[in-house]
Amino acid sequence: xxxxxxxxxxxxxxxxxxxxxxxxxxxxxxxxxxxxxxxxxxxxxxxxxxxxxxxxxxxxxxxxxxxxxxxxxxxxxxxxxxxxxxxxxxxxxxxxxxxxxxxxxxxx
Amino acid sequence: xxxxxxxxxxxxxxxxxxxxxxxxxxxxxxxxxxxxxxxxxxxxxxxxxxxxxxxxxxxxxxxxxxxxxxxxxxxxxxxxxxxxxxxxxxxxxxxxxxxxxxxxxxxx
DNA sequence: CAGGATCCAAATGGATACTG
DNA sequence: CAGTATCCATTTGGATCCTG
Numbered sequence: 001x002x003x004x005x006x007x008x009x010x011x012x013x014x015x016x017x018x019x020x021x022x023x024x025x026x027x028x029x030x031x032x033x034x035x036x037x038x039x040x041x042x043x044x045x046x047x048x049x050x051x052x053x054x055x056x057x058x059x060x061x062x063x064x065x066x067x068x069x070x071x072x073x074x075x076x077x078x079x080x081x082x083x084x085x086x087x088x089x090x091x092x093x094x095x096x097x098x099x100x101x102x103x104x105x106x107x108x
Numbered sequence: 109x110x111x112x113x114x115x116x117x118x119x120x121x122x123x124x125x126x127x128x129x130x131x132x133x134x135x136x137x138x139x140x141x142x143x144x145x146x147x148x149x150x151x152x153x154x155x156x157x158x159x160x161x162x163x164x165x166x167x168x169x170x171x172x173x174x175x176x177x178x179x180x181x182x183x184x185x186x187x188x189x190x191x192x193x194x195x196x197x198x199x200x201x202x203x204x205x206x207x208x209x210x211x212x213x214x215x216x
Numbered sequence: 217c218a219g220g221a222t223c224c225a226a227a228t229g230g231a232t233a234c235t236g
Numbered sequence: 237c238a239g240t241a242t243c244c245a246t247t248t249g250g251a252t253c254c255t256g
Contacts, residue, residue, distance in 0.1 A: 007215070011208025012137050012201060020130045029120050038218055049250055054219060075217040076256075088207070093120060095203035099196070100119025107115070146238055157230055162239065183237040184236075 015092060018063055023048060023056045028086060029093055031066065035081040060086070123200060126171055131156060131164045136194060137201055139174065143189040168194070 008014055019025055023045070030036060030044045042053055057080060060066040065086035071077040116122055127133055131153070138144060138152045150161055165188060168174040173194035179185040 007212055008208075010137070011206075011212060012133065012204045014208035014211050015204045016130055016133060020133070022124055022128045025120065025124060025128070029118070042218095050219070051251090052249065070218090073217095074256080076219090078218060088210075092200070092203040092207055095200040096120045096123045098119075099200055100116075100122035102196075103122050104115055104119060150238095158239075159231090159241095160229065178238090181237090182236085184239080186238060 015089065018060075018065060019089065019092075021056070023052065024060060024065075025093070025096070027053075027056060027060065028065070028082070028089060031080060031082045031086070032090060032093065035079050038078045038080065041080060065089075123197065126168075126173060127197065127200075129164070131160065132168060132173075133201070133204070135161075135164060135168065136173070136190070136197060139188060139190045139194070140198060140201065143187050146186045146188065149188060173197075 008017065019028060026045050027041065030041055036044070038053075038057075041057075042048060042050065045053065048056075057066060057068065061068050064083055067081045067083055069079045069081070071079070116125065127136060134153050135149065138149055144152070146161075146165075149165075150156060150158065153161065156164075165174060165176065169176050172191055175189045175191055177187045177189070179187070
């Protein structure tokens with residue numbers, strides 16, 4: 001995640017650096033209610049290849065948005081959840097959600 | 109722009125279809141205060157190639173987010189501004205801005 | 217089940233040259 | 237000035253196979 005050294009000039013760009021990516025917003029949305037397994041996440045997002053979803057999750061983990069918990073079981077179980085930083089992005093998702101609802105209401 | 113036929117299931121995805129792209133958010137941000145010429149926009153965004161910026165603007169125009177006005181002058185002048193639909197996305201930008209500010213405040 | 221490794225097709229993006 | 241056209245390097249993404 002960006003620190004004081006490499007924060008962008010405009011605050012709008014900070015969330016873009018972290019979730020400026022279609023899949024990441026959807027991951028965030030689907031983890032907002034709580035923990036999900038990899039397979040659940042893949043299904044709930046729909047149309048992501050495993051490779052891409054894995055890469056995005058690794059990236060978000062690295063940026064401190066997502067927790068990854070591996071259970072030493074057979075078959076393996078991996079659960080993903082949001083960190084506090086990840087959860088803190090909720091107002092942005094809410095704004096998007098509200099806009100989408102408003103748009104739908106005006107285009108039915 | 110999406111109509112009632114092809115709206116995504118989740119409202120969060122509607123704005124993503126329109127501005128789910130780093131450059132588009134920045135274009136939106138820079139046009140929010142008012143009209144700008146192509147060159148101004150290019151400079152204020154920084155690090156976009158002309159080709160990409162043009163393509164993004166065309167796309168946003170097609171989606172009804174941006175107005176394009178060409179003046180029959182020499183040298184030519186082209187001004188871009190937001191439509192009402194484009195302006196209506198402001199709450200999303202505000203949410204991003206607020207988050208960026210908050211983040212900065214906690215990481216200085 | 218979750219994902220690493222590979223291979224390959226397609227999309228994206230930059231640089232450059234040219235034009236009304 | 238604001239593009240369009242072209243060429244090319246890089247990135248991205250899907251499909252597939254394999255494994256603890």
